[in-house]
Amino acid sequence: MKWLQSREQRELVEQIKASRVRLHRLAFAWCHDAALADDLAQEALTRGLARLEQLRESARLMSWLFAILNRCWIDHLRALRDDLDDEMLADLPSDLPGPDSHAERQQTVNRVRAAIAALPLGQRQVVTLVDLEDFSYAEVADILAIPIGTVMSRLCRARVSLRELLTEAPVAQRQLRSVK
Amino acid sequence: MNDARDFSDEQLNAFVDNQLGAQECDEILAAIARDVELGQRLCALRSAKELVRHAYGNVPAARRGPHRRLPAWGGALAASVALIVGVLAGWLGHHAATTGEMPRSMAALFTTEPARILIHLDTSQADQMDAALDLAEAYLAKAGNAQVEIIANHRGLELLRRDTTPYAVRITELKSHHARVGFVACGQTIARLQGVGVEVELIPEAAIARTAIEHVAERVQQGWTYLKI
Numbered sequence: 001m002k003w004l005q006s007r008e009q010r011e012l013v014e015q016i017k018a019s020r021v022r023l024h025r026l027a028f029a030w031c032h033d034a035a036l037a038d039d040l041a042q043e044a045l046t047r048g049l050a051r052l053e054q055l056r057e058s059a060r061l062m063s064w065l066f067a068i069l070n071r072c073w074i075d076h077l078r079a080l081r082d083d084l085d086d087e088m089l090a091d092l093p094s095d096l097p098g099p100d101s102h103a104e105r106q107q108t109v110n111r112v113r114a115a116i117a118a119l120p121l122g123q124r125q126v127v128t129l130v131d132l133e134d135f136s137y138a139e140v141a142d143i144l145a146i147p148i149g150t151v152m153s154r155l156c157r158a159r160v161s162l163r164e165l166l167t168e169a170p171v172a173q174r175q176l177r178s179v180k
Numbered sequence: 181m182n183d184a185r186d187f188s189d190e191q192l193n194a195f196v197d198n199q200l201g202a203q204e205c206d207e208i209l210a211a212i213a214r215d216v217e218l219g220q221r222l223c224a225l226r227s228a229k230e231l232v233r234h235a236y237g238n239v240p241a242a243r244r245g246p247h248r249r250l251p252a253w254g255g256a257l258a259a260s261v262a263l264i265v266g267v268l269a270g271w272l273g274h275h276a277a278t279t280g281e282m283p284r285s286m287a288a289l290f291t292t293e294p295a296r297i298l299i300h301l302d303t304s305q306a307d308q309m310d311a312a313l314d315l316a317e318a319y320l321a322k323a324g325n326a327q328v329e330i331i332a333n334h335r336g337l338e339l340l341r342r343d344t345t346p347y348a349v350r351i352t353e354l355k356s357h358h359a360r361v362g363f364v365a366c367g368q369t370i371a372r373l374q375g376v377g378v379e380v381e382l383i384p385e386a387a388i389a390r391t392a393i394e395h396v397a398e399r400v401q402q403g404w405t406y407l408k409i
Contacts, residue, residue, distance in 0.1 A: 028239040038241070042393055050408035112235035130197055131232040137199050155197075156189045159228045166231065 015061050020045060022062070022133065023069050029128040030073055032117045040076065044069040063135065067143045070125065077121075090122030090146075090154075115165035123158035126151055187211070187218065196225045295319060295326040296404040300396060301336035303409070306346065309339050312409045313350060320358045328358075329399070333366030333392035336409075337373075340365045340386040348383055355385045366392035 023041035031037055048055075048068050055064055116124055122144075129140045137155075141148040187208060194200045195208050212219050297319050301312045316328045330339070338344040340363055345351070354361055363383070368391040370380045382388070389395035400406050 024241075025236055025239050029236050034240045037239070046393070046408065108231070109235045112231045116232065116235065127232060128236070131229050132236055137194070137197070152190045152193065155193050159193060159225055160189070162228045162232070163224055166228075 012058055012061070015058070016045070016049075019062060019065050023065060026066065026128055026132060027069060027073065029113075029116060029132060030121070030124055032113060036076075040069060040072050043072045047072065062133075063139050063143050066129065066133070066135075067145070070144055091120050111166060112162075115162050118165060119158055119161055122146075122150075123154045123161070126154040127158040127162070130155060192218075192222055192225055196222060196229055295323050296399075296402075297326065297328045298396060298399045298404045298406050299328065299330045300392065300406065300408045301330060301332045301339060302334040302392075304335035304338040304344075308409050309336075309347060312336075312339070313347060313354070315407065315409070316361060317354065320354075320361060325360070327360040327362075327404075329362040329364055329404075331364045331366070331389065331392050331395050331399075333369045337365055337369045337380075339363075340382050342381045342383050345383060351383060351385050362387065364389050364392075364395060366395070368392070 020041060023044050024037050027040040027044075028034060028037035031040070044065060048065050051068075055061060116128070119127070125144060126140055129135050129143060130137070135143065137148050137151045140151045144151070191200070191204065191208070195205065200208070208218075208222075212222065297316075299312050299315055301308065303309075312330050316330055319326045319328050332339050339347060339351075342348070351363065355363075363386045365382055365386045365388050367388050370382075370388065373380050396406060
């Protein structure tokens with residue numbers, strides 16, 4: 001495999017390796033289903049690798065892969081419901097149960113995941129791309145193919161909702177504040 | 181003088197996300213010093229951000245059947261690396277098959293060993309199924325000792341299901357003329373269909389792999405050229 005020995009190729013392979021974990025994490029934050037997240041990440045990688053020659057700047061590998069992940073996710077949702085247009089997709093209320101194991105319900109992680117799972121899809125995607133992946137607003141706009149103003153307004157609404165959802169129960173609130 | 185009312189939620193979020201220019205940052209930092217409420221709003225936003233990060237610091241791996249051969253990450257990573265090799269080789273192989281030319285740097289790959297081509301089909305679109313079979317035939321016709329396999333998963337499985345394939349006769353003929361052609365169905369796709377009550381009967385030419393992606397990784401590791409339709 002001599003053509004993989006150039007430094008650029010080795011770096012690309014390293015980035016691809018790392019991206020598998022990141023794609024899975026973000027997909028999980030969108031769907032809260034480990035097996036589906038695995039499928040989505042795998043599908044995004046497969047599609048990405050099959051179209052690798054379309055990647056013009058290796059520096060943009062991650063946002064390019066996340067844009068592909070977004071399309072995989074939308075394709076998945078459309079396969080379930082073929083009447084969805086883009087706007088309806090973004091506002092799609094969550095029908096995900098979210099992590100709801102009774103024994104773990106009070107745990108911070110599960111409460112936050114449940115709150116994220118309760119956000120409309122468009123907000124869920126924006127807040128996870130910004131918070132988990134540290135993408136700039138411009139990059140998120142590019143990945144999701146939406147205007148930057150929409151990124152900002154969805155992010156605002158997401159954080160307001162998260163705050164409301166996470167401060168519903170005073171007991172839980174105290175627990176949440178003790179995290180950090 | 182700015183106070184909290186002068187800053188929109190968008191601006192404060194942008195501050196927390198480090199998306200503001202230096203001047204706007206300075207204005208907000210200066211305002212925090214004299215405005216308790218502003219500090220609290222920013223603190224709440226910062227907490228929300230930290231909580232989201234915390235909540236996904238360690239996400240569960242997919243739960244597959246107990247016989248899943250590859251460890252969750254290690255296997256997938258190996259497959260990814262193998263795939264990238266395969267895709268590069270695959271693209272060049274495809275180029276060669278369709279144009280009759282071959283980049284010089286890759287020529288050795290195809291001259292030192294008989295061609296071994298894995299064609300991956302994951303769609304039931306007629307033109308794509310057609311393309312997969314065309315490609316298989318092209319390789320088999322070009323080199324007498326070529327080995328070609330078509331791996332089908334997702335909707336692509338329809339190519340290999342007795343009740344859905346439009347190409348049963350073509351596949352039977354291909355198989356009777358070429359000993360070195362194979363058709364492989366993804367076991368995971370079959371299991372999923374059966375899980376929702378679909379009866380899956382494959383054409384007699386089809387073999388079954390545990391999962392398509394594992395099969396692809398395995399073939400690529402064995403030196404096969406991978407081609408995604």
